[in-house]
Amino acid sequence: MRLKSLPRFALLATAFTLAASLCTAAVEVVSPLQPTAVQAQTAKMIVKQLEQEHYVNLKLDDNTSAMLLDAFIKTLDPGKVFFLQSDINEFQRLRSQLDDELKKGELSGGFAIYNRYHKRLTERLQKTIGELPAMVRNFDFTEDEELELDRENSPWPANAKAADDLWRKQIKNRVLSLKLTGKEEKDTLELLLKRYSNQLSRVEQSTSEDVFQYYMNALSSVYDPHTDYFSPRISENFQINMSLKLEGIGAVLQSDDEYTKVVRLVPAGPADKNGQLHPADRIIAVAEGKNGEFKDVIGWRLDDVVDLIRGPKGTHVRLQVIPAESQSEEVRKTITIERNEVKLEEQSAQKEMIQVYRDGRVVKVGVISIPAFYLDFEALRRGDPDFRSSTRDTQRLLNELLADGAEGIIIDLRDNGGGSLAEANALTGLFIESGPTVQIRFANAWVKREGKRRSSDYYDGPLAVLINRMSASASEIFAGAIQDYQRGVVIGNQSFGKGTVQSISPLQHGQLKITESKFYRVSGESTQHNGVIPDIEFPAIYDKELVGESTLDNALPWDTIAPVYHHTYFDIESEIPRLRKEHRKRVSDDPDFRFLSEQLEQMDEFRNVKTLSLNEEVRRKQRDDRRKLQLKLENKRRIAKGLEPLTKLDADEEEEETASVDDNGEEKDKAEEPDPMLVEASHILVDSMAVFSKPQVAKANR
Known part of the structure; x- marks a missing residue:
């Protein structure tokens, strides 16, 4: 007989028996944490909203229960160092049970798992604090031991002895790391004792609110990585962040x-x-x-x-x-x-002019950098005719650049994480006569289209859009629309890939941020997961294995819907091979681009390392070799640019303050040396200018 077909009283009895058994061990947990009545009611509300309102039609059933169990265990112990295999085996009794519990507001299974984790962690920290002086004193760094770096696919420790050995290697690695920074043994011991004592103190202060937060977020993560439960305290922090x-x-x-x-x-x-x-x-x-x-x-x-x-x-x-x-x-x-406040005026669009020397003359390229898609809602509500917005500021800067002789425009959206959808649509309207810019698909399959509904004046000259891995959401809508309309050349790196929309719902206790819809380009392609692929790619500053939607668990997939009728303005696609060829030829001799490419190769090598040596001589050699290579690459770049080579890198001074300071002792902002990415994007735009002199006549795409 399946458990969920038992009478309710039997199900409750089974749950409480399992909860009690999971909390029993050699060292008794003095006060196992228990859920509150308000948390039970809130859990039922969360389940209901996830099933009825989330974009993914995912019902809470036995399959979801299994996913929740795995997600919650991973949330608590991602490195597989605290739970034992016997714990994991015992938790399997809950595999098809958590869904039934949650629908009735029962949280005993989740709390039982947490209480076992709490017990294992407390035992581990107490034991570590007691044994640490002897461990540090007796570590032999001449042994050829290795520490596994990524344990996601590794087995759980089979028993306490295996867990002890795994933990010993982790501590040995930390002691060796600190030793390599120049710390004395007594200072290392003091630091680690303080670290583990602080961790133990925080673990002992855990509350049922912490458990509920972890458990509900494990549940929401099964649906997608942007759906979150906010406890009352987290809700307050979220509101502070959103208000800037x-x-x-x-x-x-x-x-x-x-x-x-x-x-x-x-x-x-x-x-x-x-x-x-x-x-x-x-x-x-x-x-x-x-x-x-x-x-x-x-x-x-x-x-x-x-x-x-x-x-x-x-x-x-x-x-x-x-x-x-x-x-x-x-x-x-x-x-x-x-520390400072983030002010709207500091996030506003900025302009600059870049001069490109071509065929014996200077070509001026105007650049408008937009750090966010902003809109001063408060001023707009007040009826202020001068309210600030990214589109209004861009239009003003565009006119100024054209008046100053700009022959082409670059919209720089690097590191632009998004913002107002209305602004993304309005900004696109500055560069097309009219038409849709984005499709929004809701959970019920209804598709809403946004865009420029009335024809009006627009900039029809040479255009490029510069993006990188941190360009997300509204940035991807704009870049995707410009690419689909063949209105401009998209340059840079594959964008973040966040193509989902969230809304905030109040709960009896806290708030739920839930994914309710998904963005699609006018071509019908989603911006989700894959992001926008540029026409011409640059070396990536951000590692896409570490940053981006594709790195998140349970990220919604890329897919397509029907395209929407739209014109294309120029035949940019046919010119991309030529533009790429000219770009590659130019940057092959560019010291900044060569430096970036070589750095990326070096990062790939580091990322592919699966284990870390615990032998001091090996680690010192690896560190020194890495520093020598970094210094060699930097000096190769500097010599090619006519700069004095360095004798060492700042990173060689591990404990040195690295903040940049001017002669008056004040912190400086980012270096103002020419941006090689922006300079090369300007060259690409100049290469493409002939394309923009041949507009297509109302060529339509469906």
């Missing part, structure tokens, strides 16, 4: 195993201006002010790390960061950032 009133560094963060990882930087925010923090970097320590003591934040809750980084504008915060491409803690940098 947060006084901090302007970075979106997430938990990644024991680390706090940078997801993206807010355009024109303090971290973005500073130029040293990047997506996929991991923050390992935070210090208040320029001279404050660092607090190690490995293993901290995300909201606690956010609280530590947040602070009044004008104050400074220092971050110790492991760069995205680094595999271990010995490669780190220290960044000083001045």
